[in-house]
Amino acid sequence: MSWHVHEDTIDAYVGGRIDEASAFSLEAHLLACASCRDAISTRVDVGDQERIWHGIREQTDRPAVRTAEWALIKIGVPAHTARLLVATPSLRSSWLLGVAGCLAFAVIASRAIGQARTPFLVLAPLVPLIGVAVAFGRPVDPAWEIGLASPTGGFRLMLLRATGVLVTSASLAGAAALGLPRPGWSAAAWLLPSLAVTVLTLVVSSTVVSVTSAASGVGIGWVVGVTVVERLSSAPLAAFGPVAQIAFAILAATSAIVLVGRRDAFERPTQV
Amino acid sequence: MNRPGRESDKRGVSTPHGQDSDDEALIAAIADGESVALRTLYDRHAAWLILRLSRRCADPAIVEEVVQDTFLAVWRGAHRYRAQGEVAAWIWGIGIRRLIDRLRRRSVRLTLGERTDLEPSAEEVVLLGIEHGDLAPAMDRLSPELRAVLQATILDGLTTREAARLLGIPQGTVKTRLMRARRELREALA
Amino acid sequence: MEQASIEMTKVTKRFGRVRALDGVTVSAGPGVTGLLGPNGAGKTTLMRMVATVLAPDEGIVRLLGRDPARAGERVEIRRRLGYMPQEPGLYQRFTAFEFVDYVAILKEMTDRRARHDAVRRALDAVGLTDVAHRKVKALSGGMRRRLALAQALLGDADLLLLDEPTAGLDPEQRLRFREVVSQLPHRPAVLLSTHQTEDITAMCERVFVLAGGRVRFDGSPEALAETARGSVWVDQDRDGGALLSWRMGDGRYRHIGDPPAGAAMAVPTVDDAYLLMVGDAREAREAAA
Numbered sequence: 225m226s227w228h229v230h231e232d233t234i235d236a237y238v239g240g241r242i243d244e245a246s247a248f249s250l251e252a253h254l255l256a257c258a259s260c261r262d263a264i265s266t267r268v269d270v271g272d273q274e275r276i277w278h279g280i281r282e283q284t285d286r287p288a289v290r291t292a293e294w295a296l297i298k299i300g301v302p303a304h305t306a307r308l309l310v311a312t313p314s315l316r317s318s319w320l321l322g323v324a325g326c327l328a329f330a331v332i333a334s335r336a337i338g339q340a341r342t343p344f345l346v347l348a349p350l351v352p353l354i355g356v357a358v359a360f361g362r363p364v365d366p367a368w369e370i371g372l373a374s375p376t377g378g379f380r381l382m383l384l385r386a387t388g389v390l391v392t393s394a395s396l397a398g399a400a401a402l403g404l405p406r407p408g409w410s411a412a413a414w415l416l417p418s419l420a421v422t423v424l425t426l427v428v429s430s431t432v433v434s435v436t437s438a439a440s441g442v443g444i445g446w447v448v449g450v451t452v453v454e455r456l457s458s459a460p461l462a463a464f465g466p467v468a469q470i471a472f473a474i475l476a477a478t479s480a481i482v483l484v485g486r487r488d489a490f491e492r493p494t495q496v
Numbered sequence: 497m498n499r500p501g502r503e504s505d506k507r508g509v510s511t512p513h514g515q516d517s518d519d520e521a522l523i524a525a526i527a528d529g530e531s532v533a534l535r536t537l538y539d540r541h542a543a544w545l546i547l548r549l550s551r552r553c554a555d556p557a558i559v560e561e562v563v564q565d566t567f568l569a570v571w572r573g574a575h576r577y578r579a580q581g582e583v584a585a586w587i588w589g590i591g592i593r594r595l596i597d598r599l600r601r602r603s604v605r606l607t608l609g610e611r612t613d614l615e616p617s618a619e620e621v622v623l624l625g626i627e628h629g630d631l632a633p634a635m636d637r638l639s640p641e642l643r644a645v646l647q648a649t650i651l652d653g654l655t656t657r658e659a660a661r662l663l664g665i666p667q668g669t670v671k672t673r674l675m676r677a678r679r680e681l682r683e684a685l686a
Numbered sequence: 687m688e689q690a691s692i693e694m695t696k697v698t699k700r701f702g703r704v705r706a707l708d709g710v711t712v713s714a715g716p717g718v719t720g721l722l723g724p725n726g727a728g729k730t731t732l733m734r735m736v737a738t739v740l741a742p743d744e745g746i747v748r749l750l751g752r753d754p755a756r757a758g759e760r761v762e763i764r765r766r767l768g769y770m771p772q773e774p775g776l777y778q779r780f781t782a783f784e785f786v787d788y789v790a791i792l793k794e795m796t797d798r799r800a801r802h803d804a805v806r807r808a809l810d811a812v813g814l815t816d817v818a819h820r821k822v823k824a825l826s827g828g829m830r831r832r833l834a835l836a837q838a839l840l841g842d843a844d845l846l847l848l849d850e851p852t853a854g855l856d857p858e859q860r861l862r863f864r865e866v867v868s869q870l871p872h873r874p875a876v877l878l879s880t881h882q883t884e885d886i887t888a889m890c891e892r893v894f895v896l897a898g899g900r901v902r903f904d905g906s907p908e909a910l911a912e913t914a915r916g917s918v919w920v921d922q923d924r925d926g927g928a929l930l931s932w933r934m935g936d937g938r939y940r941h942i943g944d945p946p947a948g949a950a951m952a953v954p955t956v957d958d959a960y961l962l963m964v965g966d967a968r969e970a971r972e973a974a975a
Contacts, residue, residue, distance in 0.1 A: 238547060244643055245635035247551065248651050254544050255584045258519075261544050268543035272560075276546075277538060279564045284531055284571050285802050285818070287784040303798070304791045311777060311788060366775040367788070370837065372739040373769040374792035375761050381792075491760070492741045529781070529819040 229253060229260050238267045291317045296388075308381065309388045311367070314359035320392065323351055327400035335405050344404060345464055346450055348397040348414035350443055352422045355389035357439035361429070372491070379490035382426065390422055413464035416472040421446050423479035430489040519583035527574035534571055541584060542567075545591055552652075552662070553595055562598055566591040585653070592652050596662050634684035642677040645670055690715050690748075691845055691875035692736055697745030699731055706731040707742070708899040714875050718867065720890035720907075721879040724964055728899040729879040730772055733849045736877060737769045750845060765793070768843030768874075772850045774834045776822045782809065782833050783818040789837040808836040812866055828859040835866065846876045852885055864889050883957045886910075893956075895963050902963045907956050914954035914962050919945045929965045 229250055236242040237250055254261055287307070289297070292315055296306040309315045330344040337343065360382050362368045372378045394415065401411040421442050428438035453463040462468065517525070517536070525533035542563060549559045569590050577586060635643060648659035649670070656674070660667040692714040699707040706728045712721075723729050734740035735747060738754040750766060752759035777785055786805045795801035809815050812832040817825065825833065831851065838846060848867070852860045867876060868889055878885065886893050887907050895903040895910065903910055919941050924931055929943030940952065942962050952958075 243636070244647075245633075248635065248647060251548055252651060254548075255582050255588060258540070261540060261584065264547065265540065265543040268546060272546070273539075273542050276542065276560055276563050277535070279560075280534075280538065280567045280571075281531070282799065282802065283564075283568050284534065285783060285806070286798075287781070287787055302796070304796050304801075307788060307791050311780075366773070366777060367785075368775070369734075369737075369739065369771045369773070370769060370775055370789055371792055373737040373764060373767060374789070375764040375794045376792045377761070377764070378739075487757075488741075491757070492739055492754075494741070530816075531819050532816045 228257065229263075231263070234260070234263050234267065238264065292320060305384065308376075308384060312359050312365050312385065314355045314364075314385065314389050315392065319355075319358070320396070323355070323393065324396055324400070327351065327396055328403075331400050331403040335403075342450075342454070342461070344401070345414045345417075345461070346447060348393075348401075349418040349421050349446060351397060352390050352393040352418050353425055353439050353443050353446075355393055356386050356422060356425060357436045359385040359389050361435040363434065363436060372493075377491050378493070379487045382490050386422065386426055390419065394418065413461070413469065416469050416476060417446070417464070420472040420476040420479065423476050423483060427479050427483050427486060430483070430486040432494070520579065523570075523574050523577045523583060526571060527577075531571075534567065537570065537583075538567055541587055544584075545587065548588070549591060549595055552592070553599065558595075558598055562591060562594045565594045565598075569594070589653060592654065592662075593658070596654075596658055600661055634681050637684055638677055638680055642673050642680070645673040646677050646681075649674055691750055692719075692877060693746075693748040694732070694735070694742075695746040697732075697735065697742045697747060699728075699735070699740070699743050705899045707735075710745070710896070710899070710901050712894055712901065712904075714877055714892065716873045716875050717891045718876040718878055718889045720886040720893040721877060721896060722881065722883065722886055722893055722960060723879075723896035724881055727896045729881075729896055730849055732896065733769075733771075733847055733877070733879050736845075737767065737771075737847050738763055763845070765841075766844040768838035768840065768846045770834050770838040770846075770848045770851055772853075774830055776830060776833060778823040779821065781819050781821050782814055782825065782829075782836075785822060785833060786837050786840065790840050793841055795841070804840055808839045811839055811870075812836045813862070828855055831855060831859070831863070832866075835863070839870070842872050842874075844872075844874050846870075846874045848876065848878045850879055850881070852880060852882060860885070883955075883960050887956050895960060897964045902966075903959075910959045911954050911956045912959075914942065914959035916951065917945065917962055918942050918952045918954045918958045919949035920952045921949065930961055 233242065233246060233250060237247060242250070250260075254264065290310065293306045293310045296309060296315075297303055301309070313319050326347065327344075330347040333343040358364045360368070360378075365371065368378075371381050397414060397418070398412075401414075404411050425435070425438045425442045428442060429435035433441070450463040453468075454461075457463075459465065517533070519537065519540070522533045522537045526537065545566065546559060546563055549562055550556065553559055553562075566587065570587065573590075577583070580586060635646075638646070644663055645659060648654050648662055649656065652659075654662065656667050656670045660670045663670070690713045692712065694710060694712045697707055697710045697712075698705065710728070710732065712732065721729050721732065731740065735742060736749060738749065738760050741755065747754055749763045752763050754760045754763055777788070780788065783805060786808055787801065790801045790805055795804060806815070806818075809818050812835050814829060814832055814836060817829060822830065822833070831854070835848070835851060838848065846867075851867075852863055855863060864885070867878075870876075878889065880886065890907060892905065893903070893907050893910055894901055903913065919925075920934075921939050921941065924939050925941050925946065927944065927946065928941035931939050931941040934940050940958075941949075942958050942965070945951065
């Protein structure tokens with residue numbers, strides 16, 4: 225900078241007493257001269273600047289919201305709850321995309337086979353099962369212990385995340401089911417089994433068994449069970465028939481009651 | 497956008513940017529998420545931005561909002577800064593456009609980087625009058641409307657359309673006034 | 687009335703056949719109380735109990751005057767509790783700010799503005815304001831420790847539990863850590879578990895030595911050192927009859943155990959007393975096995 229603005233001119237500018245031509249010149253100069261800008265800075269009310277800064281900082285400190293979290297907030301989940309939900313993998317976009325992919329694959333497989341919807345109906349309940357396995361607990365949640373010691377506590381955190389998993393899984397599966405050949409009542413036949421196996425897994429995970437092992441065990445039991453029933457019975461889709469649905473409903477309800485009774489096991493695990 | 501040689505992604509190695517960094521280095525740090533760099537940039541540029549915007553908008557509440565929005569836009573868009581000249585000029589470009597949006601209450605925001613650098617013509621360089629003194633009497637002879645148009649286009653760097661929005665006059669009027677202003681100034685300076 | 691913030695009476699905890707805690711009685715009030723012991727002594731088990739995440743098999747636990755076995759009181763305790771577990775437990779993809787914000791949500795701070803103010807205060811207390819928006823994976827080891835401490839400081843906890851907080855820190859970082867902990871304005875009850883005696887001498891007004899699941903000592907660090915009086919001596923050479931001996935900087939050997947007649951006695955330190963106690967405990971365990 226070959227010249228700097230005279231102090232009087234700066235004072236006049238700040239005080240609003242300057243003529244337009246000089247203001248022009250000064251403003252153009254300021255774009256290129258740091259020391260004259262500093263001279264201006266010392267003359268502007270600090271209190272105002274601080275207040276404006278606080279407004280900026282409030283916004284910049286706000287954690288960036290990622291896709292899945294944004295979607296949750298859009299459908300009405302409180303922002304702080306959404307934060308808790310997306311901390312573990314089960315409700316992140318990557319996981320959800322993977323799930324959607326698997327379900328789509330299952331639908332395609334069902335269509336390819338023809339009438340039988342079995343691949344899809346067997347797969348759909350496994351989705352929330354795997355989902356809860358990656359939703360909470362020490363292996364997937366590094367901050368699990370901090371969560372246990374917080375007022376929210378292990379039980380509420382587990383319930384929150386399990387609900388999130390169930391709802392999203394059911395929505396995705398429901399959407400995928402529309403692609404099944406001749407959807408009808410059987411397109412929703414996976415719903416009660418999903419609920420039952422998931423709640424059962426949660427109950428089992430409240431024992432010394434980890435949630436991952438519980439999910440694996442129940443998952444294998446499910447697949448084996450369905451296969452066995454299908455082989456043994458003459459009616460198609462017997463494992464999803466009306467009798468079976470009632471059985472799943474009872475299983476789900478009983479498991480839910482037991483789960484609430486086992487609350488303490490989530491709050492104060494015997495083996496942390 | 498990571499510049500080569502920047503170590504801010506290594507564990508705790510780089511110190512956050514402080515008073516001795518130049519503006520461009522601050523922008524790079526902001527793009528990496530260093531809020532301290534934003535604060536330093538703010539401390540350097542908030543004052544003149546507030547004053548300059550206040551001379552175009554009488555409502556201090558609007559000016560405050562616009563200043564906040566401007567620095568937030570810097571925070572979010574720092575990675576789009578492409579070494580395009582003075583950082584102060586870039587900040588001004590954001591600020592004046594935010595002001596126009598605000599005054600016209602548009603929901604569609606102009607994006608950053610939309611305006612590329614226009615090479616000022618020789619006249620405009622003269623008009624910018626780095627040496628002040630020559631300009632004052634010539635400017636004084638112009639009518640206020642012509643001066644306003646000059647300020648909006650040449651000083652503030654707006655397109656004729658943006659100037660029209662800011663001043664609340666049709667775009668054609670901006671063009672004619674600009675031509676007249678330039679002609680009169682050229683005559684006065686000759 | 688200053689009620690003890692932590693009161694554990696004859697607490698026992700078994701994992702399988704192992705007694706992690708055996709009839710342990712511990713109490714602590716405002717100020718820093720140390721829990722000193724070797725790895726596997728039951729320190730983390732005790733910390734977890736005080737953190738309300740583990741239930742005892744036998745014994746009584748009272749925290750801030752309340753019973754953690756009752757669900758309602760447990761939540762009350764947790765509202766005033768800050769816990770820094772042994773494993774840092776940080777989310778790699780979060781920024782420092784986001785992580786503390788997450789814990790603040792767990793602590794039921796639902797109002798965003800107040801919560802962010804609390805987060806800023808916590809980060810400021812540990813000196814991480816400048817890197818608040820850096821991702822955890824880009825933070826150094828010392829910074830991560832401080833971050834783990836910051837989340838424990840949220841909400842001005844009345845009960846602060848720090849499990850091996852200085853492990854892996856260099857001396858300068860440890861010093862800074864001690865400064866933060868000893869300058870907390872609201873005087874919480876701090877329970878600090880460590881196996882480094884310098885932390886005890888530097889910070890603690892009271893110390894419990896835990897070895898083999900049992901409390902071996904309860905008192906001030908000075909009193910702890912005193913317990914080794916008459917059991918520490920110095921000699922030119924190694925003494926086979928000592929419980930433990932090591933070579934000092936000046937080439938002589940320091941011994942702890944039963945001194946031989948005429949030995950040159952040394953002024954005991956907390957270190958000496960600790961080694962003596964732990965060594966005794968180990969011997970007793972080996973003898974019983």
